[in-house]
Amino acid sequence: MGPTLEAKSLRKAVVPSTLLENPSPGNLQSTRLALHVNEDSSSCWVYIASGCNIYRLQIPLEDSWLSTGKEGLLIPETKEVIESLLLKRCPHRSEIQSIVLTEIESTGYLVLASVDAYGHLIVSKLDASGKDADKITYSVLPGDFGVGEGSWSGICFSPTQWSMAAVARSFCKSVDIYDQDIHLRTLRTLWYPSSLSFMRNLGHGNESSILAVTEGCQLSVWDLRIKENGGCLNRICGSAGDIFYAVCSSSTVNIAVGGADRTVTIYDPRRWSAISRWVHCSKYEITGLAFSSLDPDYIFVQGVDYEVFCGQWQESSKVFSFRGDSNWLGFSKCSNRDILGGWCDSGSIFVVDVIAKG
Numbered sequence: 001m002g003p004t005l006e007a008k009s010l011r012k013a014v015v016p017s018t019l020l021e022n023p024s025p026g027n028l029q030s031t032r033l034a035l036h037v038n039e040d041s042s043s044c045w046v047y048i049a050s051g052c053n054i055y056r057l058q059i060p061l062e063d064s065w066l067s068t069g070k071e072g073l074l075i076p077e078t079k080e081v082i083e084s085l086l087l088k089r090c091p092h093r094s095e096i097q098s099i100v101l102t103e104i105e106s107t108g109y110l111v112l113a114s115v116d117a118y119g120h121l122i123v124s125k126l127d128a129s130g131k132d133a134d135k136i137t138y139s140v141l142p143g144d145f146g147v148g149e150g151s152w153s154g155i156c157f158s159p160t161q162w163s164m165a166a167v168a169r170s171f172c173k174s175v176d177i178y179d180q181d182i183h184l185r186t187l188r189t190l191w192y193p194s195s196l197s198f199m200r201n202l203g204h205g206n207e208s209s210i211l212a213v214t215e216g217c218q219l220s221v222w223d224l225r226i227k228e229n230g231g232c233l234n235r236i237c238g239s240a241g242d243i244f245y246a247v248c249s250s251s252t253v254n255i256a257v258g259g260a261d262r263t264v265t266i267y268d269p270r271r272w273s274a275i276s277r278w279v280h281c282s283k284y285e286i287t288g289l290a291f292s293s294l295d296p297d298y299i300f301v302q303g304v305d306y307e308v309f310c311g312q313w314q315e316s317s318k319v320f321s322f323r324g325d326s327n328w329l330g331f332s333k334c335s336n337r338d339i340l341g342g343w344c345d346s347g348s349i350f351v352v353d354v355i356a357k358g
Contacts, residue, residue: 003356005298005310005338007320009064012076015048015057015347019084023050023345024095026329027152029194029245030288030302033330034101035341035351036110037061043082044351048330048343049096049114054089058082059351061339074322076350089124090139092116097153102335104162111162117150118142119169121178138181148172151192158198158208159335166211168193175213177224185224187231191216194259199249199269210269212255214244219257221269234272238265246289250296256313258286264301266313278316283307290333290340294356300340302331308342310354324350 026032032049046057060079067075094117102111110126119142151171158164168175168189175187175196195214209224210233217238222231238244244259254275255267262285266276281301288302292310298319302308306328309321330343338354 003295005292005294005319005354006357007066007074007310008353008355009061009066010074010076010322011059011061011064011079011351013057013059013079013081013349013351015055015343015349016081016084017347019086020048020050020055020347023329023347026095027097028285028287028304029098029152029154030328030331030342031098031154032096033332033341033343034099034112035332035334035339036101036103037334037337037339044339044341046341046343046349046351047087047099047101047112048349049099050329051095052092052116054087054096054099054112054114055084056087057084057349059349061351061353064353072318072320074320074352076322090122090137092120092122094118094120094150098155100155100157102157102162111157113155113157113165115153115155115167117153118145119153119167119172119176120145121155121165121167123165123180140178140181140183142167142169142172142176143183144172152194154193154196156196156198159200160208166196166198168196168213170194173215175211175222185231187211187213187222189213189215189220191218194243194245195247197247197249197255199255200251200253212247212249214247214257214259217242217244217259219244219247219255219267221255236267236272245285245287248289248291250291251293252296254291254296256289256291256299258282258289258301260285262286262303264289264299264313276313278311278313281309281311281316281318287328288331292338292354293334293336294338294354300333302328302342304328306344308340308350308352322350322352324348
Protein backbone atom coordinates (compact mmCIF):
# COMPACT_ATOMS: atom_id res chain seq x y z
CA MET A 1 0.00 0.00 0.00
CA GLY A 2 1.22 3.48 -0.90
CA PRO A 3 0.61 6.66 1.03
CA THR A 4 -2.94 7.78 1.75
CA LEU A 5 -4.12 11.21 0.71
CA GLU A 6 -5.61 13.83 2.98
CA ALA A 7 -6.75 17.41 2.62
CA LYS A 8 -4.30 19.94 4.03
CA SER A 9 -6.57 22.95 3.64
CA LEU A 10 -9.81 24.14 2.05
CA ARG A 11 -10.26 27.80 1.26
CA LYS A 12 -13.26 29.75 0.09
CA ALA A 13 -13.02 33.17 -1.57
CA VAL A 14 -15.68 35.24 -3.30
CA VAL A 15 -15.34 36.81 -6.75
CA PRO A 16 -15.77 40.58 -6.19
CA SER A 17 -19.14 41.72 -7.56
CA THR A 18 -17.36 44.76 -9.03
CA LEU A 19 -15.38 42.34 -11.24
CA LEU A 20 -18.19 39.94 -12.16
CA GLU A 21 -21.71 40.21 -10.79
CA ASN A 22 -23.70 37.55 -12.64
CA PRO A 23 -21.77 34.69 -14.29
CA SER A 24 -23.06 33.35 -17.62
CA PRO A 25 -24.73 29.92 -17.31
CA GLY A 26 -22.46 27.79 -19.52
CA ASN A 27 -23.20 24.07 -19.89
CA LEU A 28 -23.47 21.08 -17.57
CA GLN A 29 -19.73 20.40 -17.85
CA SER A 30 -17.71 22.46 -15.36
CA THR A 31 -14.90 23.39 -17.73
CA ARG A 32 -14.57 27.14 -17.21
CA LEU A 33 -11.88 27.27 -14.51
CA ALA A 34 -8.10 26.78 -14.61
CA LEU A 35 -5.54 27.33 -11.87
CA HIS A 36 -1.80 27.65 -11.35
CA VAL A 37 0.16 27.70 -8.09
CA ASN A 38 2.90 30.33 -7.70
CA GLU A 39 6.49 29.10 -7.41
CA ASP A 40 6.70 29.74 -3.66
CA SER A 41 3.27 28.10 -3.12
CA SER A 42 2.10 31.16 -1.20
CA SER A 43 -0.87 31.74 -3.49
CA CYS A 44 -2.51 30.54 -6.67
CA TRP A 45 -3.90 32.20 -9.77
CA VAL A 46 -7.45 31.13 -10.58
CA TYR A 47 -8.75 31.84 -14.08
CA ILE A 48 -12.51 31.79 -14.70
CA ALA A 49 -14.50 32.38 -17.88
CA SER A 50 -17.89 34.05 -18.07
CA GLY A 51 -19.55 35.31 -21.22
CA CYS A 52 -16.83 36.30 -23.68
CA ASN A 53 -14.21 37.21 -21.04
CA ILE A 54 -11.63 35.57 -18.76
CA TYR A 55 -10.97 36.86 -15.25
CA ARG A 56 -7.94 36.20 -13.03
CA LEU A 57 -7.98 36.08 -9.23
CA GLN A 58 -5.12 35.57 -6.79
CA ILE A 59 -6.06 33.50 -3.74
CA PRO A 60 -3.71 32.97 -0.73
CA LEU A 61 -2.58 29.44 0.18
CA GLU A 62 -0.50 30.14 3.30
CA ASP A 63 -1.49 29.98 6.99
CA SER A 64 -4.35 27.57 6.94
CA TRP A 65 -6.27 25.37 9.31
CA LEU A 66 -8.65 22.56 8.52
CA SER A 67 -11.90 21.64 10.24
CA THR A 68 -14.34 18.88 9.45
CA GLY A 69 -18.05 18.53 10.05
CA LYS A 70 -20.26 15.46 10.20
CA GLU A 71 -19.37 12.49 7.99
CA GLY A 72 -15.89 14.00 7.44
CA LEU A 73 -17.18 16.88 5.30
CA LEU A 74 -14.51 19.58 5.09
CA ILE A 75 -15.49 23.04 6.28
CA PRO A 76 -13.92 25.85 4.21
CA GLU A 77 -11.88 28.69 5.69
CA THR A 78 -12.89 32.06 4.24
CA LYS A 79 -10.10 34.06 2.60
CA GLU A 80 -9.98 37.42 0.85
CA VAL A 81 -9.05 37.63 -2.82
CA ILE A 82 -5.60 39.30 -2.98
CA GLU A 83 -5.99 40.66 -6.50
CA SER A 84 -8.52 40.33 -9.31
CA LEU A 85 -8.74 41.64 -12.85
CA LEU A 86 -10.22 41.18 -16.30
CA LEU A 87 -7.62 39.55 -18.55
CA LYS A 88 -6.70 41.72 -21.51
CA ARG A 89 -6.67 39.44 -24.51
CA CYS A 90 -8.33 38.91 -27.86
CA PRO A 91 -12.09 38.73 -27.11
CA HIS A 92 -14.43 35.93 -28.08
CA ARG A 93 -17.67 36.68 -29.87
CA SER A 94 -19.76 33.99 -28.15
CA GLU A 95 -19.81 32.44 -24.67
CA ILE A 96 -16.57 30.74 -23.63
CA GLN A 97 -17.23 27.05 -22.91
CA SER A 98 -13.83 25.78 -21.73
CA ILE A 99 -10.47 27.11 -20.61
CA VAL A 100 -7.27 25.20 -19.91
CA LEU A 101 -3.84 26.17 -18.63
CA THR A 102 -0.58 24.32 -19.29
CA GLU A 103 3.01 24.96 -18.32
CA ILE A 104 5.77 24.91 -20.95
CA GLU A 105 8.45 22.80 -19.30
CA SER A 106 11.69 24.53 -18.22
CA THR A 107 10.65 27.90 -19.70
CA GLY A 108 8.59 29.35 -16.86
CA TYR A 109 5.84 30.27 -19.31
CA LEU A 110 2.18 29.34 -19.07
CA VAL A 111 -0.18 28.84 -21.99
CA LEU A 112 -3.85 29.72 -21.55
CA ALA A 113 -6.36 28.46 -24.11
CA SER A 114 -10.05 29.19 -24.39
CA VAL A 115 -12.72 27.94 -26.78
CA ASP A 116 -16.20 29.35 -27.30
CA ALA A 117 -19.56 27.87 -28.30
CA TYR A 118 -18.66 27.95 -32.02
CA GLY A 119 -15.22 26.36 -31.62
CA HIS A 120 -13.20 29.60 -31.88
CA LEU A 121 -9.85 28.83 -30.17
CA ILE A 122 -7.69 31.58 -28.65
CA VAL A 123 -4.29 30.73 -27.12
CA SER A 124 -2.18 33.22 -25.09
CA LYS A 125 1.28 32.84 -23.63
CA LEU A 126 1.70 34.24 -20.09
CA ASP A 127 4.82 34.61 -18.00
CA ALA A 128 5.17 32.70 -14.71
CA SER A 129 3.69 35.58 -12.73
CA GLY A 130 0.46 35.10 -14.67
CA LYS A 131 0.83 38.43 -16.45
CA ASP A 132 0.29 38.77 -20.20
CA ALA A 133 3.60 38.20 -21.95
CA ASP A 134 2.43 38.96 -25.51
CA LYS A 135 5.01 36.44 -26.73
CA ILE A 136 2.47 34.40 -28.65
CA THR A 137 -1.23 34.92 -29.02
CA TYR A 138 -3.00 33.19 -31.82
CA SER A 139 -6.56 32.47 -32.71
CA VAL A 140 -8.03 29.73 -34.89
CA LEU A 141 -11.49 29.54 -36.40
CA PRO A 142 -12.90 26.15 -37.47
CA GLY A 143 -13.57 25.75 -41.18
CA ASP A 144 -17.35 25.96 -40.71
CA PHE A 145 -17.24 28.74 -38.09
CA GLY A 146 -20.61 30.39 -37.48
CA VAL A 147 -22.60 27.63 -39.19
CA GLY A 148 -25.40 26.08 -37.17
CA GLU A 149 -26.01 26.41 -33.46
CA GLY A 150 -23.49 27.03 -30.69
CA SER A 151 -22.89 24.26 -28.16
CA TRP A 152 -20.47 23.02 -25.51
CA SER A 153 -16.89 22.98 -26.74
CA GLY A 154 -13.88 21.46 -24.97
CA ILE A 155 -10.12 21.89 -25.23
CA CYS A 156 -7.10 19.90 -24.10
CA PHE A 157 -3.36 20.16 -24.76
CA SER A 158 -1.01 17.28 -25.46
CA PRO A 159 0.96 16.68 -22.23
CA THR A 160 4.22 16.32 -24.17
CA GLN A 161 3.76 18.97 -26.86
CA TRP A 162 2.05 22.15 -25.69
CA SER A 163 1.55 23.40 -29.26
CA MET A 164 -0.78 20.49 -30.05
CA ALA A 165 -4.38 20.99 -28.97
CA ALA A 166 -7.65 19.13 -29.49
CA VAL A 167 -10.93 21.05 -29.67
CA ALA A 168 -14.23 19.17 -29.37
CA ARG A 169 -17.49 20.72 -30.60
CA SER A 170 -20.58 18.97 -29.34
CA PHE A 171 -23.31 19.76 -31.89
CA CYS A 172 -20.84 19.44 -34.80
CA LYS A 173 -19.86 15.93 -33.63
CA SER A 174 -16.24 16.76 -34.33
CA VAL A 175 -12.81 17.01 -32.71
CA ASP A 176 -10.31 19.30 -34.47
CA ILE A 177 -6.58 18.78 -33.96
CA TYR A 178 -4.29 21.83 -34.18
CA ASP A 179 -0.55 22.43 -34.08
CA GLN A 180 -0.57 26.05 -32.89
CA ASP A 181 -2.76 27.73 -35.53
CA ILE A 182 -2.39 25.00 -38.18
CA HIS A 183 -5.33 22.62 -38.56
CA LEU A 184 -3.99 19.05 -38.79
CA ARG A 185 -7.13 16.91 -39.02
CA THR A 186 -10.74 16.48 -37.92
CA LEU A 187 -12.01 13.42 -36.06
CA ARG A 188 -15.71 12.65 -36.64
CA THR A 189 -17.55 11.27 -33.61
CA LEU A 190 -20.77 9.24 -33.80
CA TRP A 191 -22.45 11.10 -30.91
CA TYR A 192 -22.10 14.52 -29.29
CA PRO A 193 -18.63 14.74 -27.65
CA SER A 194 -18.83 15.83 -24.02
CA SER A 195 -15.24 15.56 -22.71
CA LEU A 196 -11.75 14.80 -24.02
CA SER A 197 -8.28 14.03 -22.70
CA PHE A 198 -4.90 13.22 -24.23
CA MET A 199 -3.33 10.12 -22.72
CA ARG A 200 0.11 8.60 -22.57
CA ASN A 201 0.95 6.29 -25.45
CA LEU A 202 0.49 2.59 -24.88
CA GLY A 203 3.86 1.74 -26.40
CA HIS A 204 7.31 3.19 -25.86
CA GLY A 205 8.27 6.79 -26.48
CA ASN A 206 7.28 10.06 -24.93
CA GLU A 207 4.94 11.27 -27.64
CA SER A 208 1.23 11.68 -26.82
CA SER A 209 -0.85 10.89 -29.87
CA ILE A 210 -3.73 9.01 -28.20
CA LEU A 211 -6.92 10.93 -27.44
CA ALA A 212 -9.80 9.70 -25.29
CA VAL A 213 -13.24 11.20 -26.01
CA THR A 214 -16.59 10.64 -24.33
CA GLU A 215 -19.50 10.82 -26.77
CA GLY A 216 -23.01 9.89 -25.70
CA CYS A 217 -22.76 6.69 -23.66
CA GLN A 218 -19.51 5.64 -25.38
CA LEU A 219 -15.80 6.11 -24.73
CA SER A 220 -13.89 6.38 -28.00
CA VAL A 221 -10.10 6.22 -28.25
CA TRP A 222 -8.29 7.81 -31.20
CA ASP A 223 -4.74 7.61 -32.55
CA LEU A 224 -3.78 10.80 -34.36
CA ARG A 225 -1.08 8.98 -36.35
CA ILE A 226 -3.37 6.57 -38.20
CA LYS A 227 -5.84 7.14 -41.04
CA GLU A 228 -7.75 3.83 -40.90
CA ASN A 229 -11.26 4.03 -39.49
CA GLY A 230 -10.92 7.80 -39.28
CA GLY A 231 -8.27 7.38 -36.60
CA CYS A 232 -10.60 5.58 -34.17
CA LEU A 233 -8.85 2.73 -32.33
CA ASN A 234 -11.77 1.47 -30.30
CA ARG A 235 -15.18 2.22 -28.87
CA ILE A 236 -16.34 1.06 -25.47
CA CYS A 237 -20.06 1.30 -24.70
CA GLY A 238 -21.32 2.16 -21.24
CA SER A 239 -24.85 1.48 -20.07
CA ALA A 240 -27.36 2.49 -22.76
CA GLY A 241 -28.90 5.90 -22.21
CA ASP A 242 -26.44 7.01 -19.52
CA ILE A 243 -24.40 9.81 -21.08
CA PHE A 244 -20.75 10.29 -20.07
CA TYR A 245 -19.74 13.84 -19.13
CA ALA A 246 -16.15 13.41 -17.95
CA VAL A 247 -12.99 11.55 -18.95
CA CYS A 248 -9.43 11.72 -17.60
CA SER A 249 -6.27 9.66 -17.91
CA SER A 250 -3.61 8.76 -15.35
CA SER A 251 0.17 8.51 -15.43
CA THR A 252 -0.29 4.72 -15.44
CA VAL A 253 -2.33 4.88 -18.72
CA ASN A 254 -5.68 4.06 -17.09
CA ILE A 255 -8.73 6.00 -18.29
CA ALA A 256 -11.61 7.04 -16.01
CA VAL A 257 -15.08 8.00 -17.21
CA GLY A 258 -18.18 9.18 -15.36
CA GLY A 259 -21.54 10.69 -16.14
CA ALA A 260 -25.28 10.20 -15.78
CA ASP A 261 -24.90 6.71 -14.25
CA ARG A 262 -23.18 8.31 -11.18
CA THR A 263 -20.45 5.67 -11.48
CA VAL A 264 -16.69 6.03 -12.00
CA THR A 265 -15.44 3.33 -14.39
CA ILE A 266 -11.71 2.75 -14.84
CA TYR A 267 -10.52 1.20 -18.11
CA ASP A 268 -7.17 -0.34 -18.98
CA PRO A 269 -6.70 0.57 -22.68
CA ARG A 270 -4.13 -2.18 -23.12
CA ARG A 271 -6.91 -4.72 -22.57
CA TRP A 272 -9.89 -2.53 -23.59
CA SER A 273 -11.76 -3.67 -20.51
CA ALA A 274 -13.07 -2.19 -17.26
CA ILE A 275 -10.75 -2.97 -14.34
CA SER A 276 -12.83 -1.20 -11.69
CA ARG A 277 -16.31 0.26 -11.19
CA TRP A 278 -17.13 2.55 -8.30
CA VAL A 279 -20.90 2.23 -8.57
CA HIS A 280 -23.20 5.12 -7.59
CA CYS A 281 -20.40 6.93 -5.77
CA SER A 282 -21.98 10.29 -6.55
CA LYS A 283 -25.50 11.35 -5.61
CA TYR A 284 -26.10 12.96 -9.01
CA GLU A 285 -24.41 13.07 -12.43
CA ILE A 286 -20.60 13.20 -12.51
CA THR A 287 -19.30 16.13 -14.58
CA GLY A 288 -15.65 16.35 -13.46
CA LEU A 289 -12.85 13.78 -12.92
CA ALA A 290 -9.11 14.02 -12.23
CA PHE A 291 -6.59 11.38 -11.16
CA SER A 292 -4.30 12.34 -8.28
CA SER A 293 -0.76 13.40 -9.25
CA LEU A 294 0.56 12.06 -5.94
CA ASP A 295 -0.97 8.59 -6.30
CA PRO A 296 -3.01 7.54 -9.38
CA ASP A 297 -4.88 4.99 -7.24
CA TYR A 298 -6.86 8.01 -6.02
CA ILE A 299 -9.30 10.08 -8.04
CA PHE A 300 -11.13 13.37 -7.53
CA VAL A 301 -14.80 13.37 -8.50
CA GLN A 302 -17.09 16.37 -8.99
CA GLY A 303 -20.85 15.92 -9.14
CA VAL A 304 -23.82 18.07 -10.10
CA ASP A 305 -25.09 18.18 -6.49
CA TYR A 306 -22.30 20.60 -5.40
CA GLU A 307 -20.17 17.71 -4.03
CA VAL A 308 -16.48 17.10 -4.69
CA PHE A 309 -14.76 14.10 -3.15
CA CYS A 310 -11.47 12.21 -3.23
CA GLY A 311 -11.46 8.43 -3.13
CA GLN A 312 -9.47 5.27 -3.63
CA TRP A 313 -11.10 3.83 -6.74
CA GLN A 314 -9.91 0.22 -6.33
CA GLU A 315 -11.47 0.01 -2.86
CA SER A 316 -14.44 2.28 -3.70
CA SER A 317 -13.76 4.28 -0.54
CA LYS A 318 -14.03 8.03 0.01
CA VAL A 319 -11.15 9.80 1.77
CA PHE A 320 -12.65 13.26 2.13
CA SER A 321 -15.30 15.47 0.54
CA PHE A 322 -16.53 19.04 0.49
CA ARG A 323 -19.51 20.86 -0.96
CA GLY A 324 -19.88 24.02 -2.97
CA ASP A 325 -22.71 26.41 -2.13
CA SER A 326 -24.41 26.31 -5.57
CA ASN A 327 -23.97 24.79 -9.04
CA TRP A 328 -20.39 24.31 -10.23
CA LEU A 329 -19.44 26.49 -13.21
CA GLY A 330 -15.80 25.43 -13.18
CA PHE A 331 -13.75 22.62 -11.65
CA SER A 332 -10.10 21.80 -12.34
CA LYS A 333 -6.93 20.34 -10.87
CA CYS A 334 -3.40 21.70 -11.30
CA SER A 335 -1.68 19.66 -14.00
CA ASN A 336 1.21 18.51 -11.80
CA ARG A 337 -0.01 19.05 -8.21
CA ASP A 338 -2.96 17.93 -6.13
CA ILE A 339 -4.47 21.37 -5.74
CA LEU A 340 -8.04 21.65 -6.97
CA GLY A 341 -10.23 24.64 -7.66
CA GLY A 342 -13.98 24.99 -8.05
CA TRP A 343 -16.14 27.98 -8.98
CA CYS A 344 -19.83 28.19 -8.07
CA ASP A 345 -22.74 30.09 -9.53
CA SER A 346 -22.91 32.13 -6.31
CA GLY A 347 -19.45 33.60 -7.01
CA SER A 348 -17.66 31.43 -4.44
CA ILE A 349 -14.31 29.88 -5.37
CA PHE A 350 -13.04 26.86 -3.41
CA VAL A 351 -9.40 25.77 -3.41
CA VAL A 352 -8.33 22.49 -1.73
CA ASP A 353 -4.72 21.48 -1.14
CA VAL A 354 -4.15 17.72 -0.92
CA ILE A 355 -1.06 16.01 0.54
CA ALA A 356 0.21 12.45 0.97
CA LYS A 357 0.19 11.00 4.48
CA GLY A 358 2.31 8.08 5.68
